Amino acid sequence: MSRARFAGRTVWITGASSGIGEALALAFAAEGARLVLSSRRREELERVRAACARPDEHLVVPLDVTRIDAFPAVVADVLARSGAIDVLVNNAGTSQRGLALETSAEVERALMEVNYFAPVALAKAVLPSMRARRSGTVVVVSSVMGYLGTPGRSTYAAAKHALHGYFDSLRAELWRDDVRILLACPGYVRTAVAQNALGPRGEKNARADSASRRGIAPERCAAAILDGVAAGREEIHVGGREVYGIYLKRLLPGLLSRIVRKMKFSVTPSS
Template sequence: MTQLTHKVIWITGASSGIGEALAKLAAQRGARLILSSRRGAELERVRQACPRPQDVAILPVDLSGLDDPEALAAQAATFFGPIDVLVNNAGISQRTAMLDTGMAAYRQLFEIDLFAPMALTKALAPAWVERGAGHVVVVSSVFGTIAMARRTGYAAAKHALHGFFDSARIELGHRGVNFTLACPGFVRTNVSVNALGPGGQPYGKSDHDIDGGMDPLVCAEKIWRAVEADRYEITIAGVERVAVLIKRFLPLRWYTAFARRLRVN
């Protein structure tokens, strides 16, 4: 069991949405936090909203081009000591069809959604192996297990996350490093507003599914409970869980036909 009290937890994408909710709930559990995103002012807002702001540090970073993850990890450790839990939450989505999506947009998606989590995890993993303790939390998506129109790059990056971290668990799980993959469905965040739209620009609109989605605090509480129970993977979804089950248990042609009928932004 992973207890969060007194743990040093580094959360990326912590300036809003699920990351902000994870920070607030972890702080309530007595953890010390390092919060990262591009927006320093928003990180400070989240820090002030946490219990005991003195136990929360902010580390602004742009994960779209992470040149020296080891140096960044070393900087994170200067606040409260060695990192116990890394939460790879930062990410960007997509709202464009394959034929309208340039390779630059795909590369941006992979840099943030896949390569940054890989790099930060690799930077911290050697110390965890030496200590025999550490925990990686990966905020993936139901799109890590299913596919949908207008999500080619997003689904590809999330599927790749599962391949990488499931493999890493096989290599390091018996050496004290735990891995929890959380797969939320629709959560009320700015993921659609900030998603890549035509020309690689922000989509700028919120989907009706996102607007009607789960409260971020509810999602975050489910994630932390899964972490505390050392669960390998958790799907956090409402009606969208139906798509996950169809993909898992029925012929792929059935899922493909089902997905084509869905109205997606």
């Protein structure tokens, strides 16, 4: 039997043009939500909108999430057109494939802008309206990398770790206002994340990783996030056995360190 846990709810998804964001759009729409779909590529957002249930109910709002100066006007526009934002899914993100000592400061800054400062700023722009209504959920798509660091992902891991510190604090500040924060930590998911990752000089990695290819389907990740929102969870972990890294980091950090340092990272095309 199909469910409609989000009937009539407005759900704003960033990074909705591909991968996990696209799967979230399809899943929320299938459960009755009205969507606001954002990312930089309007034509891809239109493709996703057309594939969703009841496409005419959804808004396409192209947005580069690193342009945080635009957020007050964009949020006001979304609120005017939607009435309210019930769920904000901060999903847009960019991964990294580059050794720490080779990665330029510009690339480090760009990764922090998209993966950390953007979700923080968008949450801050949307939260006053949720507080006023004493209702709403902010989802933050973090990663297993929010708990540990692996070769080639130094700044990406740093940004995802930073999300946990920030949004755990924010959750504690907002609990009296009935606003919820869900940190979602996927392991490997089969998306274009590796192709879209930035190399040490800001170049696109442009090729898939075997780990991402073996990852779970984005639909499975999206389903876990919907369940987490519906249940009012504070954090979810979803993926394959790499998710156990989160528990090893807490319980057996020395063992995890020995495993991680053996992980191969190479920037040669044959990797």
